[in-house]
Amino acid sequence: MALIKSISGIRGTIGGKVNENLTPLDVVKFTSAFGTWLQNNKNKKNLTLVVGRDARISGAMVNSLVTATLQGLGIHVIDLGLSTTPTVEVMVTEVHADGGIILTASHNPKQWNALKLLNEKGEFITAENGTEVLKLAENEDFNYAEVDDLGKYETRNDAFNIHIQKILDLPMVDAEAIKAKKFKVVLDAVNSTGGLALPPLLEKLGCEVVELYCEPNGQFPHNPEPLKEHLTDICNLVKETKADLGIVVDPDVDRLALIDENGEMFGEEYTLVAVADYLLKHKKGIAISNLSSSRALRDVAQNHQSDYFASAVGEVNVVTLMKEKNAVIGGEGNGGIIYPDLHYGRDSLVGVALFLTHLAKENKTVSELRDTYPAYFMGKKKIELTPEIDVDALLTKVEKEYQNEDVSTVDGVKIDFPENWVHLRKSNTEPIIRIYTEAKSQEEADKLGDDMIAKIKSLI
Numbered sequence: 001m002a003l004i005k006s007i008s009g010i011r012g013t014i015g016g017k018v019n020e021n022l023t024p025l026d027v028v029k030f031t032s033a034f035g036t037w038l039q040n041n042k043n044k045k046n047l048t049l050v051v052g053r054d055a056r057i058s059g060a061m062v063n064s065l066v067t068a069t070l071q072g073l074g075i076h077v078i079d080l081g082l083s084t085t086p087t088v089e090v091m092v093t094e095v096h097a098d099g100g101i102i103l104t105a106s107h108n109p110k111q112w113n114a115l116k117l118l119n120e121k122g123e124f125i126t127a128e129n130g131t132e133v134l135k136l137a138e139n140e141d142f143n144y145a146e147v148d149d150l151g152k153y154e155t156r157n158d159a160f161n162i163h164i165q166k167i168l169d170l171p172m173v174d175a176e177a178i179k180a181k182k183f184k185v186v187l188d189a190v191n192s193t194g195g196l197a198l199p200p201l202l203e204k205l206g207c208e209v210v211e212l213y214c215e216p217n218g219q220f221p222h223n224p225e226p227l228k229e230h231l232t233d234i235c236n237l238v239k240e241t242k243a244d245l246g247i248v249v250d251p252d253v254d255r256l257a258l259i260d261e262n263g264e265m266f267g268e269e270y271t272l273v274a275v276a277d278y279l280l281k282h283k284k285g286i287a288i289s290n291l292s293s294s295r296a297l298r299d300v301a302q303n304h305q306s307d308y309f310a311s312a313v314g315e316v317n318v319v320t321l322m323k324e325k326n327a328v329i330g331g332e333g334n335g336g337i338i339y340p341d342l343h344y345g346r347d348s349l350v351g352v353a354l355f356l357t358h359l360a361k362e363n364k365t366v367s368e369l370r371d372t373y374p375a376y377f378m379g380k381k382k383i384e385l386t387p388e389i390d391v392d393a394l395l396t397k398v399e400k401e402y403q404n405e406d407v408s409t410v411d412g413v414k415i416d417f418p419e420n421w422v423h424l425r426k427s428n429t430e431p432i433i434r435i436y437t438e439a440k441s442q443e444e445a446d447k448l449g450d451d452m453i454a455k456i457k458s459l460i
């Protein structure tokens with residue numbers, strides 16, 4: 001059981017004691033804080049907020065609490081009901097709302113839910129703003145509306161259509177090229193809202209859709225994080241149905257993983273690599289991902305005489321750097337595609353449309369396309385320390401040890417060696433350093449992690 005209050009929102013398990021879980025009281029308190037913060041910030045009471053949720057079991061209950069609380073503050077609510085994170089983001093600007101709340105715990109199991117907070121641009125609020133919201137929640141400094149000033153409530157059921165039409169209207173999405181290919185696609189939406197959003201998009205692109213776990217009932221049939229070990233069913237079904245590819249999204253549809261025609265993972269890291277390859281081929285520009293994402297993106301950018309930059313981990317950080325560098329494409333190695341011509345948020349729908357355009361134009365199978373990219377392998381390890389160890393001081397020692405290498409300290413310590421890299425990040429909750437590596441083989445990536453553990457131990 002847990003309640004994690006962070007600058008990007010509040011996340012917790014349903015049930016149990018107040019302040020230790022995401023109980024109804026915690027939902028109301030946190031919603032009140034965000035609504036109040038927006039009202040203070042905008043210096044007016046009668047704001048409009050867009051609310052949407054993924055299909056998890058607690059969604060309807062949390063939605064009732066959130067929308068009623070906002071009305072209680074005098075805020076007008078536009079409720080999209082079952083929706084996706086990118087759809088809510090798109091709708092905030094579409095209806096000129098003052099912000100939005102997405103009810104989703106993303107790839108976390110069914111026990112969890114969360115409130116993700118959006119500003120008037122439909123983008124995640126900054127760390128600074130998040131801190132202010134947390135402070136308001138702490139002080140319970142709320143002032144609810146009088147009876148004549150309660151917020152209005154309306155629902156909308158056209159959000160998916162609006163989102164999809166915006167994608168089809170993008171010049172870089174070539175619906176005709178995709179239609180000509182008549183792709184057969186298996187879709188695993190883990191029984192969440194990807195099952196509502198993606199089939200109409202794929203059908204508009206002339207694809208034959210084989211639906212797997214597309215009932216938005218929140219009964220996740222497998223761990224909802226789109227990793228290889230959870231995706232056996234779709235890998236088999238792609239082979240059985242002789243489909244051209246498989247598409248997997250997480251419960252709130254901001255992470256996209258692909259399966260090739262042989263039922264093999266395209267590799268979550270390579271979703272962004274392929275989409276960036278397509279965009280940079282047609283428009284030179286800058287590509288951005290975070291420090292823990294694959295180097296394959298840098299290589300692909302170089303192939304197109306384009307620049308690549310890496311941000312600290314976290315979607316807000318990627319978006320901030322994308323804006324600073326005026327990037328044409330960005331995202332995260334976990335299958336998060338951010339295409340700024342649509343909006344600054346991870347969006348699997350636009351990712352699917354751009355990937356299918358690329359696939360159609362390259363005239364290759366998915367596995368052939370994958371073979372055109374440099375092969376990298378990632379390793380993940382951790383080193384457990386004792387609480388009395390100063391982790392920051394230890395990381396500084398590591399940094400000094402490698403001072404002659406290409407070292408970044410934007411987020412932990414990242415060491416870029418000529419042939420591979422290591423990224424060390426300290427945990428904020430436990431005395432642990434997480435060690436991410438990437439190399440030309442799995443063996444090498446794992447060894448790199450083990451060598452780093454030995455090195456860190458020698459520095460303690």
Ligand code: MG
Nearest residue numbers: 106250252254
């Ligand atoms: Mg997600």
